Amino acid sequence: MSTVPVSDVLAWSKAVLVEAGLQPVDARWVAESLVFADLRGVNTHGVMRLPTYVARIRAGGIARQHSITVEADLGALVLLDGGAGAGASIGVHSADLAVERARTHGIGAVITKNANHFGACSFYTNRIADAGMLGIVACNTESVMCAPFGGAPVLGTNPIAVAVPIPASQRPQVDMATTTTSQGRLLMAEQAGESIPTGWAVDAWGEPTTSASEGLRGALLPAGGPKGFGLAFAIDALLALAGANVSTKVYALGGDPSKAQRLGHLAIAIRADGAQSLEDYRTEISGLVASIHASSVGLNVPAALAPGEPEVARELTAGGRIALSPHVAAELAALALSAGVALPSSMVDLPVPPPLAHLER
Amino acid sequence: MSTVPVSDVLAWSKAVLVEAGLQPVDARWVAESLVFADLRGVNTHGVMRLPTYVARIRAGGIARQHSITVEADLGALVLLDGGAGAGASIGVHSADLAVERARTHGIGAVITKNANHFGACSFYTNRIADAGMLGIVACNTESVMCAPFGGAPVLGTNPIAVAVPIPASQRPQVDMATTTTSQGRLLMAEQAGESIPTGWAVDAWGEPTTSASEGLRGALLPAGGPKGFGLAFAIDALLALAGANVSTKVYALGGDPSKAQRLGHLAIAIRADGAQSLEDYRTEISGLVASIHASSVGLNVPAALAPGEPEVARELTAGGRIALSPHVAAELAALALSAGVALPSSMVDLPVPPPLAHLER
Numbered sequence: 129m130s131t132v133p134v135s136d137v138l139a140w141s142k143a144v145l146v147e148a149g150l151q152p153v154d155a156r157w158v159a160e161s162l163v164f165a166d167l168r169g170v171n172t173h174g175v176m177r178l179p180t181y182v183a184r185i186r187a188g189g190i191a192r193q194h195s196i197t198v199e200a201d202l203g204a205l206v207l208l209d210g211g212a213g214a215g216a217s218i219g220v221h222s223a224d225l226a227v228e229r230a231r232t233h234g235i236g237a238v239i240t241k242n243a244n245h246f247g248a249c250s251f252y253t254n255r256i257a258d259a260g261m262l263g264i265v266a267c268n269t270e271s272v273m274c275a276p277f278g279g280a281p282v283l284g285t286n287p288i289a290v291a292v293p294i295p296a297s298q299r300p301q302v303d304m305a306t307t308t309t310s311q312g313r314l315l316m317a318e319q320a321g322e323s324i325p326t327g328w329a330v331d332a333w334g335e336p337t338t339s340a341s342e343g344l345r346g347a348l349l350p351a352g353g354p355k356g357f358g359l360a361f362a363i364d365a366l367l368a369l370a371g372a373n374v375s376t377k378v379y380a381l382g383g384d385p386s387k388a389q390r391l392g393h394l395a396i397a398i399r400a401d402g403a404q405s406l407e408d409y410r411t412e413i414s415g416l417v418a419s420i421h422a423s424s425v426g427l428n429v430p431a432a433l434a435p436g437e438p439e440v441a442r443e444l445t446a447g448g449r450i451a452l453s454p455h456v457a458a459e460l461a462a463l464a465l466s467a468g469v470a471l472p473s474s475m476v477d478l479p480v481p482p483p484l485a486h487l488e489r
Numbered sequence: 490m491s492t493v494p495v496s497d498v499l500a501w502s503k504a505v506l507v508e509a510g511l512q513p514v515d516a517r518w519v520a521e522s523l524v525f526a527d528l529r530g531v532n533t534h535g536v537m538r539l540p541t542y543v544a545r546i547r548a549g550g551i552a553r554q555h556s557i558t559v560e561a562d563l564g565a566l567v568l569l570d571g572g573a574g575a576g577a578s579i580g581v582h583s584a585d586l587a588v589e590r591a592r593t594h595g596i597g598a599v600i601t602k603n604a605n606h607f608g609a610c611s612f613y614t615n616r617i618a619d620a621g622m623l624g625i626v627a628c629n630t631e632s633v634m635c636a637p638f639g640g641a642p643v644l645g646t647n648p649i650a651v652a653v654p655i656p657a658s659q660r661p662q663v664d665m666a667t668t669t670t671s672q673g674r675l676l677m678a679e680q681a682g683e684s685i686p687t688g689w690a691v692d693a694w695g696e697p698t699t700s701a702s703e704g705l706r707g708a709l710l711p712a713g714g715p716k717g718f719g720l721a722f723a724i725d726a727l728l729a730l731a732g733a734n735v736s737t738k739v740y741a742l743g744g745d746p747s748k749a750q751r752l753g754h755l756a757i758a759i760r761a762d763g764a765q766s767l768e769d770y771r772t773e774i775s776g777l778v779a780s781i782h783a784s785s786v787g788l789n790v791p792a793a794l795a796p797g798e799p800e801v802a803r804e805l806t807a808g809g810r811i812a813l814s815p816h817v818a819a820e821l822a823a824l825a826l827s828a829g830v831a832l833p834s835s836m837v838d839l840p841v842p843p844p845l846a847h848l849e850r
Binding site for chain 1: 560561563564565566567568591593594595596597598602623625635636638639640641642643644651653661662663665669691694695696712713715716717718719720722723725726727729730731732735736737759760761763764765770773774776777780781783784785786787788789790791793794795796797
């Protein structure tokens with residue numbers, strides 16, 4: 129695994145997205161959302177998504193022009209049509225609009241229909257927290273989750289994130305799928321020839337499995353059984369308030385690239401300076417974080433951390449460099465060729481994965 | 490287990506609460522919130538709580554006078570001081586105020602500090618859904634949950650509920666603690682001499698245990714590991730926006746009855762008729778429920794149900810009667826004596842638990 133400077137990945141990604149047809153401002157948000165995830169070690173939502181995004185822009189599933197329109201403006205609640213634009217642009221627009229409305233009304237909520245995949249929800253909650261407000265962001269995906277006891281896929285991984293307005297380097301936050309695990313982890317287990325724990329997935333007959341391959345043909349199980357399933361349903365119900373497609377009607381990110389996904393985004397901003405100063409609020413939350421650290425009584429269990437501490441620590445120690453696996457590096461090299469946008473030198477000399485024949489020898 | 494008419498339990502509970510000093514309107518909400526839970530089979534939040542509530546009213550932990558004051562009114566966000574009043578009264582007031590503000594601003598959020606235990610969150614989300622809006626309600630409790638890998642208790646069970654504005658008899662909804670299970674279930678396992686699954690609790694040394702007794706001396710584990718822990722933290726952070734105590738500072742419901750718990754409540758109402766008619770929204774959600782029912786492909790797994798369907802079905806088939814265990818019936822009989830409020834005849838002839846000596850013979 130080699131590391132490359134974020135600035136290089138960012139500049140190159142933006143150039144590739146602009147070449148594919150995105151407006152520069154939209155290309156910026158897409159690229160920034162991807163490297164944000166890579167810096168935190170959440171590589172499943174990082175630049176490995178770039179080839180898919182570019183394919184969708186080229187095929188029309190992601191609209192080249194940013195054209196978000198207001199469906200209904202109720203003051204503190206704004207319902208938008210994302211115009212099938214780039215998910216990250218819609219996400220940033222929604223988060224900023226939620227903050228603007230919260231300044232006036234105390235809370236601002238923006239729900240958007242006709243949107244596309246926007247990467248990690250926490251990119252947008254952190255934007256809200258940077259503005260000094262508590263941020264909540266959620267979205268839905270195509271159906272990959274079955275009901276708590278098994279069945280066919282019917283709800284998305286429907287993630288939700290919350291970020292608390294503490295300075296970024298110490299900011300508690302959560303960003304979670306409502307499934308126990310991701311299809312990505314099943315893929316990794318399949319490639320490694322490993323079995324998966326019960327509770328992760330069911331097979332195509334809707335029954336529990338410990339086979340990663342069977343799980344990939346079946347469905348992911350909800351986190352915490354009925355709890356994750358209930359949250360995923362609630363997120364669909366929230367997004368449908370704007371007329372967004374529910375999970376069963378969302379087009380898959382990995383499906384036909386000419387089809388807009390038509391999924392939903394939700395962004396909520398809440399002012400933290402209503403009942404007390406922002407400083408007093410921060411003191412209270414920092415006290416709770418200290419209590420969590422002090423709760424590490426177990427000798428044989430890992431230290432207790434506040435939500436988000438591992439990801440923030442990874443970003444702080446990343447030194448502005450992100451790790452690219454040989455597989456992702458090779459995919460980006462192929463993308464550079466097809467787009468005609470040369471890789472920066474820092475990304476050129478990365479080791480490429482050995483050819484398959486070599487492995488089989 | 491005998492069943493008694495809800496109307497009898499309701500009338501008697503109100504009389505007992507008024508005798509203890511509550512105003513009639515507050516007594517009504519407390520009693521209604523309790524029988525709501527019993528009717529749904531959520532007995533842990535039902536009339537079994539009445540003796541505790543009465544003890545707290547008598548000792549001063551629950552204020553006899555309803556005195557909710559506005560700390561800050563930002564329009565769509567209102568921050569309240571619950572005045573240490575009865576939790577259910579504060580919860581109903583918050584839910585109704587959230588609905589009122591949502592009518593004007595699209596969304597309304599009410600966060601209350603200095604509140605007390607209010608029973609099941611879903612009592613209040615259903616009140617919001619009855620008004621045709623999507624309802625979200627959460628609260629915190631004293632610390633009983635440890636960090637994902639173990640430790641001392643540091644966050645509450647911090648439950649959250651969501652109800653979708655579909656007519657009550659078919660309303661999808663979720664009402665979940667962020668712990669895997671409750672202390673009540675550990676108590677039941679202890680009494681039955683049963684072990685508990687790993688993942689439910691840790692012992693007083695912060696390490697995993699399958700002993701219910703050890704678990705009761707230790708802490709409950711979060712549902713879904715870091716996910717439940719993150720949600721519980723987020724709920725504390727939301728409630729602290731109003732200056733509510735975080736979990737570590739909340740006084741336990743079962744602790745000194747003269748101490749107000751000073752916990753927080755959150756109620757959010759969101760209009761469902763912004764982008765489409767309420768009828769169209771309901772059609773969309775009903776379609777998703779139908780998809781869930783159709784996802785029952787497993788031969789050996791229970792039928793897939795939408796969130797909340799089991800509880801709503803139980804309420805519909807309860808025939809207006811609630812079940813009282815012999816233990817709860819005996820506690821209520823003792824309360825009737827101490828309060829000087831005679832039990833209605835339907836509650837008098839219940840079987841009482843055999844005396845302990847009889848069991849030991």
